[in-house]
Amino acid sequence: MIITKISDGFGNQMFMFACGYATARRLGTRLMLDISYLETNSMRSYELDKLNIYYDKIFTTKHLKFYILKVLYRKVVHALMHIFFRFYHEKRTYVYDEKLSNIKDNTYLFGYWQTEKYFRNYRTDLMRMFTPNYEPSNECLNYIRLVQNCNSVAVHIRRGDYVNLGICLDRSYYENAFKKMEEQYNTVKYFIFSDDIDYAKQMFQKSNRNVVYVQYSSKNSTLEDFFIMKNCKHIIMANSTFSWWAAWLNENPDKIVIFPATKLAASDFYPSQWIMIN
Numbered sequence: 001m002i003i004t005k006i007s008d009g010f011g012n013q014m015f016m017f018a019c020g021y022a023t024a025r026r027l028g029t030r031l032m033l034d035i036s037y038l039e040t041n042s043m044r045s046y047e048l049d050k051l052n053i054y055y056d057k058i059f060t061t062k063h064l065k066f067y068i069l070k071v072l073y074r075k076v077v078h079a080l081m082h083i084f085f086r087f088y089h090e091k092r093t094y095v096y097d098e099k100l101s102n103i104k105d106n107t108y109l110f111g112y113w114q115t116e117k118y119f120r121n122y123r124t125d126l127m128r129m130f131t132p133n134y135e136p137s138n139e140c141l142n143y144i145r146l147v148q149n150c151n152s153v154a155v156h157i158r159r160g161d162y163v164n165l166g167i168c169l170d171r172s173y174y175e176n177a178f179k180k181m182e183e184q185y186n187t188v189k190y191f192i193f194s195d196d197i198d199y200a201k202q203m204f205q206k207s208n209r210n211v212v213y214v215q216y217s218s219k220n221s222t223l224e225d226f227f228i229m230k231n232c233k234h235i236i237m238a239n240s241t242f243s244w245w246a247a248w249l250n251e252n253p254d255k256i257v258i259f260p261a262t263k264l265a266a267s268d269f270y271p272s273q274w275i276m277i278n
């Protein structure tokens with residue numbers, strides 16, 4: 001059995017699952033998801049349950065009511081896991097670890113695994129599994145039809161916790177990305193996705209481009225933003241795993257994917273065919 005830790009936000013959860021799934025498939029063994037860290041985290045929640053993912057077992061603490069009991073239970077079970085499983089820790093984030101291809105069955109994967117090199121051989125499976133297991137809202141479906149019927153470009157503007165971290169992308173990146181996109185196509189329609197749509201409107205209020213701000217009401221709006229985004233013909237990413245996955249899962253064979261020139265550009269994080277913009 002391969003066990004993979006599932007933690008952090010939606011994009012990171014997808015990376016952790018994808019690596020665990022690919023490793024289990026390669027070894028011809030079962031897959032367990034460990035979501036116990038998310039169940040003791042007030043900032044994040046388990047979101048893969050809304051996707052058509054496949055696994056054999058899941059380690060959860062949801063049957064326990066109190067936080068302290070969840071933490072103690074996790075620690076006890078992990079202590080037992082150390083007896084029966086090898087724990088393989090990621091060596092360097094964003095950098096492909098060739099040694100992972102040599103691990104054996106009964107291993108616990110502890111890391112982020114943020115490069116397609118761990119799972120690209122199973123792209124077809126992941127394309128099928130990373131789809132909603134529920135009926136999306138009518139508003140979401142309407143947007144999907146809209147982006148599929150024009151030369152649409154998803155533009156992701158990540159704010160939220162990035163504001164305090166000081167890593168938000170400024171307007172110049174998006175302007176340079178627009179110019180690059182318009183070098184390839186005379187007519188494009190930009191669909192703006194953001195967790196702070198009012199800020200995004202201020203950013204582009206003086207733009208004379210064809211811009212649509214994606215806004216609608218849904219209990220799964222963040223997840224449905226993702227499904228709309230990945231159905232656009234092209235994408236201008238933020239420095240975010242959320243838009244990374246939207247770009248990677250995009251099925252347009254002629255897609256243009258633009259990403260920002262940050263320190264990650266020198267790592268294995270971005271596929272080589274994507275375009276870097278300063």
